[in-house]
Amino acid sequence: MKHRGKILRDTNTGPGLLSSDGVQHPFTLESHWKSDIPPKVGMVVDVTFDPAGGLGMLMPVADSQLAREQAELAVQAARARSGELAAGMTARFGVPTMLAMAALVAGWFVLNTIAIQMSAQFGMGLTFWKILGMINSPAGLLMGLDGGSGGGSSGIYGVMCIVALVAPLAPQFWKDKRAHLGGLLPLAFMLVIALMIYLGINDGLKQAQGVAGFMGGNNASRMAEDVSSMMLREAMRAISIGAGGYLSLLASLYLAGRGAMKFLAARA
The missing domain is CATH 2.40.50.140 (Nucleic acid-binding proteins)
Incomplete structure (x- = not known):
């Protein structure tokens, strides 16, 4: 031996x-x-x-063999540590909450929230995190559409996203009944972002109509409105909700419902 x-x-x-x-x-x-x-x-x-x-x-x-063995030991130690951490968090926060949090992370950062079919041969998807970057830095839209991993920095929206992500865990650290309302933040944040996107598109259409009306009068304004409506309909046909959108919505609904019930129970 x-x-x-x-x-x-x-x-x-x-x-x-x-x-x-x-x-x-x-x-x-x-x-x-x-x-x-x-x-x-x-x-x-x-x-x-x-x-x-x-x-x-x-x-x-051989040195290469030693390096390989040390790397394997490091991986095993990391797995053991992550397993202990996961077990500790599950015991502290509960299995349903941790599953919902994991689903929210996957829905926001891994899976595509929306899918855009630009042509029969070309389509692309955007995660929720990438959408935040595009809202914060519209110039990064071209980089995102180019298929790159970049796009704009998420900026303040990224900070708000992280806050909303960890907010459902607030009752474990803040012993106040209002801490349970943190469970509503992921859903509220998603709704705010959806509203911002809608208002941004609507504002862009109104500006285009205003410019056309200024340059060509009422007829040009009505024509611009018709063209804008047609473009919007075509754009909406090309956009569909991805798996990340549905998964994060379900997870955020669960966390919001659980937080609301906990808050109401604490007030009773």
Whole structure:
């Protein structure tokens, strides 16, 4: 059976010395060392023992192998830590709440909130987070439509998004009945963003009609209104709600309902 050991003394001035499982063993090049690379102090080696427990062969372990093993240990430790953290949060906040929070995270940051079918061959999707960036920085719209991962910075809307995301957990940290109202923030935030998008589109259409009326009178204004309405209808046909939109809506409705009931129960 192989064990790991570390060279404590090389063989330049006599027998070498290694430590394995807390026990030190002398070794020689002729009897034990099985490599073209000479032993060095601090070198990690694979050690075998004979049936009687005597020292057998010594083979150095490659640096790449050590790095791979250390990476695997780090991943295992991270998984164990994340598992403990998830278990602790589940015990503290409850399984339904954590599932709803996980669904909200997936709906806002991973899955597409809306899908845009620009042509029969080309379509794209936007997450809720990316939509916030486009609202905050309209110039980033071109980058988003170009298929890049960028778009504008979410700015203040990103801060509000994070606040709304963690707000349902407020009752665990703020012992006030009003803390339960934090469960309503994700739904309220989504509704506000939807309203902003609607008002922005409506304002853009009105501005276009106003410019046309100023330049060409009432006939041009009516024509601009007809064209704008047609463009809006075509745009709405191309846009559909994605899985992220439905998932985050359901999650936010659950959190809002739970928060409202908790608040009313606390007031009673």
